[in-house]
Amino acid sequence: MIVPMKKVTLVVLDREREDALKALRKTGVLHIEKQEAQSETLEKLTSTLADAEQALAVLGEYAGKNTGKSSSHSGDTNNASEIVEQVLQLREERKEAYEIMARTGRELDRFALWGDIDPTDFDYFAEKGIYFFPFEMSVDDYTAIPESVRSIIVNRDKKNIRCLIWGEDDLLHAGMPPGAREIVLPEKSTVELRSDFETAQARIPKIDAELTTLAASIPVVAAYIDALRYEKEFETVRAGMEAVAVTENGNHPADLAALCGYLPTEKAPAISKAAAKNGWACLITDPDDEDAVPTELKNNRFVNLIKPLMDFLGTVPGYREVDISLWFLLFFGIFFAMIFGDAGYGAILAGISLWGIFSARGKGTTPPPALSMMVYLALMTMAWGTITCTWFGIPVEHLPDFFKTIALPAFSNENPTAPDNIKVFCFTLGLVQISVAHLIGIVRNRTSLKALGELGSLMMTVGMYFVVLNLVVSAEKYPLSDIILGSIGAGFLLNFIFINFEGAIGKGILESLKNIITMCLGVVNMFGDIMSYIRLWAVGLAGAAISATVNEMAGPFLGGFIIFAGVLLLVFGHGLNYVMNALSVIVHGVRLNTLEFSNHLGLTWSGFKYEPFSETGNK
Template identity: 30%
Template sequence: MIAKMKKLLLFMANTGTPVDVQLADLGRLGLLHIVPFQPPRDQSIELISSQLQEVAKALEVLERVSEEQAVAVTSVGTQAEHDAEQCLKQVLEADDKRTKLLQAKSNLEAELQWYEQWGNVAPSSFQELNAHGVYLRLYEASEKELKKLSDRDDVHVLGEANGLQQVALITEQAEETLPLNEVKAPEKDRSELENTLADTVAELENTERELTGLAAEKARLQNAQQSWLERLDLLHVAYGGESLEGQVNYWKGYIPEKQIDALTEAADQNGWGYVIEDTTDEDVDEVPTLIYTSRWGDRIRPVMNFMGLVPGYNELDVSHVFMLFFTFFTGILVGDAGYGLVFFLLTLFAHKKAGFKRKVEFQLMYTLSVSILFWGVLTGTYFGSETVANIPFLAKLRVDKLASFGGDNVFVQRFMFFVGAIHLTVGHLQQAIRYINSLKALAQLGWISITWGLYFIVNQMVLQIPAPDYMLWLFVGGALLVALFSSSGKSFFKGILSSVGNLPLSIINGFSDIISYVRLYAVGLSTVLMASSFNDMAIGDGLTTVLAGLGAVIILILGHGLNMALAAMAVLVHGVRLNMLEYAGHADVEFSGSEYNPFKINK
């Protein structure tokens, strides 16, 4: 259920109490979703935003440092905030220093590599030659490039490195070069580079030890990050309000109707003024959505959050229907009891690693795993193996018409179309209940009638199943209800004309929506066929050698692993789509809302 909201204007007088302190009291209440009058802008907002970027970078740096090597420090709970700022500065400076030292180390190693390839030649030797009018240049060349220079007496091959010829040009012309890749000699001799490298490595180790020690300060930085985030929220609120002649500051927001008493009580205690109003059609685009739902419906929240799906304030709460059909679709799309068992065990393992904490994500995965397992048992699908499916005990649990091996494909497709018609009918029923006190409810009943007429047409056109005689009356009765009661404008006849004009395209869309549910059959079948193909590829006519057995195990693990990954992607693509587009379209849900996010400060 989507919570009913009230619009609220909150007034705070400019008294001796700073506005930050008053807003902090409001934030600790954590009830008011504030909508700014204008985008908040101030230098303090930019400063804290910059600090938050820096602390995020610092925490990322410390994440790379092994926690086991972190030096234990005393509790940071009583440290002042300036300590966190100093710690942040130390981490960023140490990381910057480490980056520069790593680059210097890499450059020094590259220069020392030159001596490995070209020999222990002192850089001063080049300078002495130059002083006597002799110029030595070093190059790397391919065999093809070298052949073009074979007639020159001043070009000498010194050796080979990295698949290229090492070439020296000895000339008395200072500007003379070769059209090859020139290799510059280091400016320092070998011993000096080695000493510099040793110093650089030692300094790098010290810097890394410093970062290792600073890793123990991660909690302090995380606390500072939370504090700065709350401070940023407070500033956004402060500069998103308006002022009346500098005497009173006020803000606009929305609050759940059930929380009005708690806010008004706090307002009376703090001397705040307020005006509470009902939301209007003009406010609908900015009214946030707060959904109260059962534990069952709440399980779909991770999927909706991942997809960014928030119903509009005036739209339907579809969480229960979304969860029910998403669970069912997941079972069909994956459709293998073996895969369902694997997903269940993986979820159990991850849940155990998390200390069996009660999280909605685990509840969702357990539910989906059981759905996959259940549908796999009904269809007799166990890792795509027909042999396993024919084991007498498992065969008794199978529904023969739904069976993946030897089942009735026409029946399965018809069942998918039936599921689609039910899914779309639920959407229209929800709308009919929503408009129960309006004639629009009759229009939704008309759409239900048309939906089932379309179901029979789809069966006839796709599966060659004759439609019943009463199909025509489903369309006639449904079209009349839709034409007469869809529009609630002032002009009854204009409403009829508008509805009749939109009706043909809407019927075509409904037809394609029902056909769209055949994807459940197609994707589920492809999952079974891929699993069966990997089994044939791995086992074939039998396993005659140990090596063949090892290869079969590898193929089975990789093959079924890939198939499970593709099946999981299919769930996200097709399982979500049927709810998000087909069903939501018939339930008139556009997911145009914004989530209820009250201004909240924890401390």
């Protein structure tokens, strides 16, 4: 459920702004409404935090290369800023070294066929009245140079000649052929360029070694970042508090400071108590419709199994929307099971998850919540695999009779009609899930005629379910009766009249007429949404086919002396299929909940988490 929230407005003396925030932070219950904040301290903290995060990213690239080497600062959090500065300096040195190598490398390549060149030699001869101009040209262009032009060939090949044109002044002869290219001298001699290149090249491994050693300080830098975020959060709130002027003499232009925030209704007494204790003015009201209220979800242990997935997806319902955690968990478990579709795969997942849970408990730590969710998904997968008699893709005729006995005959791989039965089951799942969405809509709008619009959508859903069965499964088995067509027509009419109801039926009909094309396409979309659930059968079938193919490929190897090749093929093939199934769950299983189901529910996932201003929030 979504926890009811209260809006809190606090007013404190401006001179006590920091002390008030420290006391407020200790209560740890108020989600503060962020305001635009500016201050020198905030700018400095933002810059310092950005530097620290960059340093951590750099050290992260070297974390795997550190084989036990410890930095002199690896355990000292007081020197974290020095570590950050050192890391960023080394990063810049490394970048500069690569730039030097690139720049000098280009110059050395440019003069590779010229030998050693020193621009100071050209200056020396120029002082003596002899001017040299390096040129590169084709052999034909060189032969076309007038005899009055004096030249010295430095290097030649079959096509080009590199030479020096010289004379007693710094003006080039006007008779040079158009194809001749004057070469710009390097800033340094090639000897110096080569030295710079080698120095930079030698410096890079040393920098890498220093950064590898500093990688041992990653925990220190990470703790430093947490501390900076903690300080930044405090300063953001402090600087963002609204100043309230209560005097007119100019001596105290902002005697008071105010802030707004939100907290669960059940925690309101805590903020009232803190306000009374610290002498704050406190106003607690219900949030207005235009307020951006954070969302706090509160569910039982079973429903909370879905929380790791919701956190991973970053999906939070809006405060005024509906919490579908229970439905998400139930349907996602079924979708996961049907996509993996193999009891053997489920058993492996269950074993790994249980091992992780018991291992964590053995170490005295709390197991990650994701492991509990994995156990639930594994059990659902084992149940579906048992029902369909699917175990590691092994042909059903090769399975023990026990597995065939406990399978559900209608869905068992022994039954030739099982694919059609599973298709019907997929569409039925779609009917149930979409119907749940509209039933929730009816309940939420029970005091408004808009509930009739939701009823119309429900009637269209049921009608379109039979249309899908008629077109996809069997027209003879699922004929389209007048009742079904009437349900679709009546449902569309109810939806058209009442879905946009806002106090007056005529106004709602007018709004529907404005969107007549969208309203008509809604019927087609209903058909498409139910049809989309067939993906569960299709993806599960693909996974089963891959499992069977892997078994067939590995079979010939298992009876000979190269049995290890067969085992390797089995592990690799089924492992790859496992990964592909996991990706399919994200693409298909999650989509059916966050798109089809959510759209029919009117759920936009536009909310944001309730994150109270607390001592441990960002520390």
